[in-house]
Amino acid sequence: xxxxxxxxxxxxxxxxxxxxxxxxxxxxxxxxxxxxxxxxxxxxxxxxxxxxxxxxxxxxxxxxxxxxxxxxxxxxxxxxxxxxxxxxxxxxxxxxxxxxxxxxxxxxxxxxxxxxxxxxxxxxxxxxxxxxxxxxxxxxxxxxxxxxxxxxxxxxxxxxxxxxxxxxxxxxxxxxxxxxxxxxxxxxxxxxxxxxxxxxxxxxxxxxxxxxxxxxxxxxxxxxxxxxxxxxxxxxxxxxxxxxxxxxx
Amino acid sequence: xxxxxxxxxxxxxxxxxxxxxxxxxxxxxxxxxxxxxxxxxxxxxxxxxxxxxxxxxxxxxxxxxxxxxxxxxxxxxxxxxxxxxxxxxxxxxxxxxxxxxxxxxxxxxxxxxxxxxxxxxxxxxxxxxxxxxxxxxxxxxxxxxxxxxxxxxxxxxxxxxxxxxxxxxxxxxxxxxxxxxxxxxxxxxxxxxxxxxxxxxxxxxxxxxxxxxxxxxxxxxxxxxxxxxxxxxxxxxxxxxxxxxxxxx
DNA sequence: CTTTTTTTTGCATTTTTTTGCAAAGAATTT
DNA sequence: AAATTCTTTGCAAAAAAATGCAAAAAAAAG
Numbered sequence: 214x215x216x217x218x219x220x221x222x223x224x225x226x227x228x229x230x231x232x233x234x235x236x237x238x239x240x241x242x243x244x245x246x247x248x249x250x251x252x253x254x255x256x257x258x259x260x261x262x263x264x265x266x267x268x269x270x271x272x273x274x275x276x277x278x279x280x281x282x283x284x285x286x287x288x289x290x291x292x293x294x295x296x297x298x299x300x301x302x303x304x305x306x307x308x309x310x311x312x313x314x315x316x317x318x319x320x321x322x323x324x325x326x327x328x329x330x331x332x333x334x335x336x337x338x339x340x341x342x343x344x345x346x347x348x349x350x351x352x353x354x355x356x357x358x359x360x361x362x363x364x365x366x367x368x369x370x371x372x373x374x375x376x377x378x379x380x381x382x383x384x385x386x387x388x389x390x391x392x393x394x395x396x397x398x399x400x401x402x403x404x405x406x407x408x409x410x411x412x413x414x415x416x417x418x419x420x421x422x423x424x425x426x427x428x429x430x431x432x433x434x435x436x437x438x439x440x441x442x443x444x445x446x447x448x449x450x451x452x453x454x455x456x457x458x459x460x461x462x
Numbered sequence: 463x464x465x466x467x468x469x470x471x472x473x474x475x476x477x478x479x480x481x482x483x484x485x486x487x488x489x490x491x492x493x494x495x496x497x498x499x500x501x502x503x504x505x506x507x508x509x510x511x512x513x514x515x516x517x518x519x520x521x522x523x524x525x526x527x528x529x530x531x532x533x534x535x536x537x538x539x540x541x542x543x544x545x546x547x548x549x550x551x552x553x554x555x556x557x558x559x560x561x562x563x564x565x566x567x568x569x570x571x572x573x574x575x576x577x578x579x580x581x582x583x584x585x586x587x588x589x590x591x592x593x594x595x596x597x598x599x600x601x602x603x604x605x606x607x608x609x610x611x612x613x614x615x616x617x618x619x620x621x622x623x624x625x626x627x628x629x630x631x632x633x634x635x636x637x638x639x640x641x642x643x644x645x646x647x648x649x650x651x652x653x654x655x656x657x658x659x660x661x662x663x664x665x666x667x668x669x670x671x672x673x674x675x676x677x678x679x680x681x682x683x684x685x686x687x688x689x690x691x692x693x694x695x696x697x698x699x700x701x702x703x704x705x706x707x708x709x710x711x
Numbered sequence: 712c713t714t715t716t717t718t719t720t721g722c723a724t725t726t727t728t729t730t731g732c733a734a735a736g737a738a739t740t741t
Numbered sequence: 742a743a744a745t746t747c748t749t750t751g752c753a754a755a756a757a758a759a760t761g762c763a764a765a766a767a768a769a770a771g
Contacts, residue, residue: 267464342607351612353602358591363600494731
């Protein structure tokens, strides 16, 4: 039995039962315990499950948001959020705003990461509850019910007193010509201010958002320092970004 | 059976029954009492439930609203939150902090109530999502994971620029002699500031909290303007409050 | 078709985690 | 205040994980 087949079976069983037991599985598939364990390690690296003592569980096992319907895009998001983890290390202070991508990145922070996160997103603050070593600071302001973030003058004011190592910017569209664009005006202004408060600006772009242009412009390409993408380094699309001296991950 | 599976089953049972008993559960799952207890401790650390003597109860607002078998306490809360609705009318600006009582009061706001609510509680902001005509303003600051509120200097600063019609204060203990007391120091200071920012201060006290004294004092009885209680107006306990000119509901 | 290189696999050893137990200490009830 | 019930703590046995190593299998190179 080849490795790929085993791993496929593991994922299938995991989807059925929501959990697997290593010993049981090794007997079922008639391979050594170690092989199964190594398979599970690989699958965890791919972000397809979560390893626990004695077995593995589906990724969203104990979380509130297991209602998230995983689409075809999901695979790319998982990969991107895993890549994004390279940006974070202990004793940093970072700024993160709303958006599902940022939410997923925060979800995957290592449990022992010691960091300060400043945000205007309530779901983000909620998810950071799971990370005891992360200090969360919430920017106060008018609460926007749909996006579940705070916006407005008060947020802007607080940003004036803030200087962070990194700003992880959520956005709607990214285009080599136009720059970063957004659907919501108030947010676009806010994000400009946030970018000014950070030493470096990073964005995490699923392929779908590349070459997309929305109504309100946030900033030019040159204002971005780091781009996380799932495209291969050889992809011609990335040349424009490279010319601007943007670090690619 | 792996730990994660047990923990999932605990959470599931908890969501069904609203409470669990450790001994019963250890027999049901056929593991030692200690294992269950350790699971419950872990789950409490993750904020998924609250440990009590001999068992655990569902943690928050997330679940206990859709249950029908309210305990005696809960029935009182329901009655009190109904009474509290008299305090609110259109075009007011009110200040509300954290705590389950305030949460339940906000839940029961009429859907057409037009009001501005300023709060430092994330669950409160979340529940006000259901009330389209209420404008929510969130006070920013350091996020306290356990209480799910913002605290600290930044909150204090924002309060300096605020003047509201009513402050609905959450608290732990109320005593005619000592005044209003709290378990958490930082919060007690914050509440003092909040009281100063309001024209009137109201508190909503279940009978259990009357004559309870906690570690940190927030304010004297005379700083309270309105008390919502389920005691009958004839109750002698209330005389002390009446003498201070506190309006009783 | 060999030989070399790489990958995969199973096994033994060490290290870590989990688990159940018992005794001591708190809290709750009677 | 005594009795009961539950918690906490330390400990040791058991279970599982990580690590290093060598044989087997597969892939690549010659």
